[in-house]
Amino acid sequence: MTPELDGRSMRERMLAGDPYLADDPELVELHLRAMDLTEAFNATSARDPQRRHRLLTHLLGAIGADTEIRPPLRVDYGSHIRIGARSFVNFGLVALDVAPITIGDDVQIGTNVQLLTPTHPVDPESRRAKWEAAKPITVGDNVWLGSGTIVLAGVTIGNNTVVGAGAVVTRDLPANVVAVGNPASVARTTAPDAT
Template sequence: MTDTRSNYERMLAGDPYVSDDPEIAAAQQRAITLAARFLAEFGDDVDAAQRTGRELFGDLHETAHVRPPVFVDYGSRISIGAGTFVNYNLTALDVAPITIGAHCQIGPNVQLLTPTHPVDPELRRAGIESAEPITIGDNVWLGGGAIVLAGVTIGQNSVIGAGAVVTRDVPADVVAVGNPARVVRSIAADARAGAAPGLDGVGPGGPARDALSGESA
């Protein structure tokens, strides 16, 4: 049976598609225009910037705060929950949906990358792409410069160290650091020990302490 869907429709369905497509280009240009307006308005009229942010993103909760610049493919496939703070220079390539939960802290220069490309170079040259969604649970802290790759889910309350590269799912209530990111500590264990989860509970000189020290959301 012939697939009569447009490339944009295939992309929205999560199927492989050809990226060199006028409909896709128009949607991307819309996002570029809105992101530029969001940045321009931010310094002079925060209320106008927030209205533009709600137009750019698919679902931006009224209590969420996003600091531009932001770099997105479409914006319309990104959901940001209540009370979440997103610092400067977020790159969120939302070919597939990106869901950021409530009360998250997203550090500067974080990258959320849903697109994937074929290993076969001939298919790459043909412009074939696909994507897998990214889900960030409630109360997650992504340290500055963290990279989250396609298809990853990060469970609620977890902390991802600065510069970590998250290539697979991270469970809830843990600290994960490194490239590739690996779990180094349970936040629940820190709490039982009476430590501040993810910070004071990480021993001096340990890998998690090194990754987290000096971070700001």
């Protein structure tokens, strides 16, 4: 069943987590802006960290002090991503930020991690009409996402949690655990961070 229009812009619908059409001209323009900034960022030299940081401050909603992101980086809009201080993002992050993506302080993100907020309808008529929606992703402080981790829409990962390489996180993970597998499940608990 195709969603009904209600007077809100597609961007307003998208940010509310309601069904929207991504080919809306305003959203297309915001996406093209993000593509231009990510292309510039991905082309920077490692010898020019100031330029990299400057481009990220224009692209992202927020980036904390002493946070490093290594190119290549891929985003939908960029402006819905907030990342805390002292975090490290290795090569190849795909962060589809149709809904907010919030990454805490002191987070370690391995290579080729995917943070995927978009969802698509199961109903074939709505899907054919190109409706989609999204749910936010939250990654707590001092989390480590191993290489190849995929985090799906609507997931929250608690502080100090470690997600093993290649895991697919389909539902919330509590703080202070190690989670592995597809779908990711808790393998063991860890001691809470003393800080």
